[in-house]
Amino acid sequence: MLGILRTGICRALLLGASLLATASAAGAAETVITADAMLDVTNGKMLEKPMIVVRDDRIVAIGKQGTFTAGEDAQYIALDGMTLLPGFMDMHVHLSSDAETPFFASMSYSVPRQTVVAVKNAKRTLMAGFTTVRDLGDGGYSVIGVRDGINAGEIAGPRIFSAGNALSITGGHCDNNFLPPEMQVRSDGVADGPWAAREKVRENIKYGANAIKFCATGGVFSKGTKVGIQQYSLEEMKAIVEETHRRGLVAAAHAHGTSGIKAAIVAGVDSVEHVSFLDDEGVALAKKFGTYFSMDIYNTEYTLTYGAENGVPEENLNKEREVSKAQRESFTRAVKGGVKMVFGSDAAIYPHGDNAKQFSRMVQFGMTPLQALQAATVNPATLMKQERDLGALKEGFLADIVAVKGNPLEDITVTEDVSFVMKNGVVYKR
Structure with missing residues (x-):
């Protein structure tokens, strides 16, 4: 009797599988x-x-x-x-953050709260026509969870390449320097020295990262860093890039300053983000190494218009004023020099869903409309090794x-x- 029952169950399962296959074919x-x-x-x-x-x-x-x-x-x-x-591709976003959220209020967000924000922004981004994004830094791997939910068909959003924790030196951009020392706050991506940096790359990949980012110079939205000053040494950058490439992933370097841009290129990084203070040698190096530039030349307008209202400290607004004009001039220099470019908006510094507003600025500062569109389609597909499927x-x-x-x-x-x-x-x- 038990054998007959088992046979019946097996036949039912096979019939069910057959019906599902037929339904799938019909669908x-x-x-x-x-x-x-x-x-x-x-x-x-x-x-x-x-x-x-x-x-x-x-x-x-x-x-x-x-x-x-x-x-x-x-x-x-x-x-x-x-x-x-x-479908458009944005190579620099931060889905778990909002420009409209008061500057210091967002620091109190738990990982679940950041995840909810990322779910909202993922849908906004997709509805704006951006079907693929690269998220270059979040808290607690929240965007990796959102990416996996999108891939499972549970929520709507773009295809996501997520870096997880952005790597930083102690006290550098991508570390948290806003809180007093007695609180002993240290960002999860902090790693000093080549072997510690390699370990951090491995840790990010362990928890699902399918891209890697490190902060080669200071930045605008951090405390106590200077945008033009190099952070990681060339030796540390080479270790990060080598470890990333060993695992078959693409590495991005946040770099505003001239020396940091050049060091990241020489280290073999795949893309340099921001590129605010670029000289002719930097252009020549990028062409020699085949490095892509991802330059966020729209968001300065939002920051300088609404930043104070959103609680951005004066230190950070001053740094934005320092880089904005220089970055746009660097963008023009890179375009004229023939550097490979990808669309990178840094959405979260301005509202998600407004990504496409950068297209007009790319044209205004040197690109043809076709070049701007290529920067958001075929170029990022090649950068991310997806040129046989996307772009x-x-x-x-x-x-x-x-x-x-x-x-x-x-x-x-x-x-x-x-x-x-x-x-x-x-x-x-x-």
């Missing part, structure tokens, strides 16, 4: 997207009256409307008056598709109002 109907135009960001060519066929999470066909047909059960989405683009609208690529009204090559500000968002073949905004 794999194609989605057909049509629009007025589609931009090939690799060459700047515009395809008129495009038709994109998506099956599951991938693009399976692209052509002009009427040149081929989709399956009988295909779902059609007509985006009249729209231009199709690849362009191509057959076989993941179906990350956004739509805007009008032609972004003629008016880049249309990117600030994304009307349609698809990530991994799922429509999130229409």
Whole structure:
């Protein structure tokens, strides 16, 4: 009797698996997207009256409307008056923080509270058309938890590469210097010396980091650091980068100051963030080593307009005034010099969801509209070693598709109002 029961259970399980497979196949109907135009960001060519066929999470066909047909059960989405683009990629965000939160109030946030903030901001970011982001520093691995929830289909948000704890020297930018010594507060990413830094990289990866960031110089939003002063030694930077690359990940260096920028490049870092005080030698080194620059040239406007109102201390506002003009001049120098660039907004210094406002500043300070769009599509895909899946609208690529009204090559500000968002073949905004 027990044997018969077991046989019946096994048959039921097999039947259930078969029904699930059939349901999955039935649910794999194609989605057909049509629009007025589609931009090939690799060459700047515009395809008129495009038709994109998506099956599951991938693009399976692209052509002009009427040149081929989709399956009988295909779902059609007509985006009249729209231009199709690849989902945007922002290579520098902090999802667990808000610019609008009073400066010191956020320091009291627990890890669960930071996680809730990150969930909110992940959705805002996705709705703005950014289907992939790199989060370069959070507390308690909160963004890694949000990333895993997104990947499990439990919450909505972009594809996330998360660095976890940003590495810092004791008392440097990315350490917490705001509290008195008797409280003995030390940020979780602090590591002094090459072997301690290697250990911290390994610890971050152990707890789920799929990117690494270290602070090579002082920064704007820390206490007691000077933005132009180098923090980590070249030996320490090389140890961090080597350990990161050994594990197959991409390393980013926060660096405002000239010496720190150059040291990070020589250490082999994949991208340098901020790059406020750049000279011609730095440009030449970046080109020699193939280093990407990620320069947040919009958020200064928000900080200097609303920072005092949000409780940002005068020390930090003064440092922002020190770097803002210099950073934009450095951006122009890097573009003219032919350095590889990626879109990095540092969202959290200004409100999440406003990421695309940086596009117009990138054009204002030296890029063509196509270069600005490439900085948020094909370039970050290559930086993050995702160039076979992301960054362009191509057959076989993941179906990350956004739509805007009008032609972004003629008016880049249309990117600030994304009307349609698809990530991994799922429509999130229409």
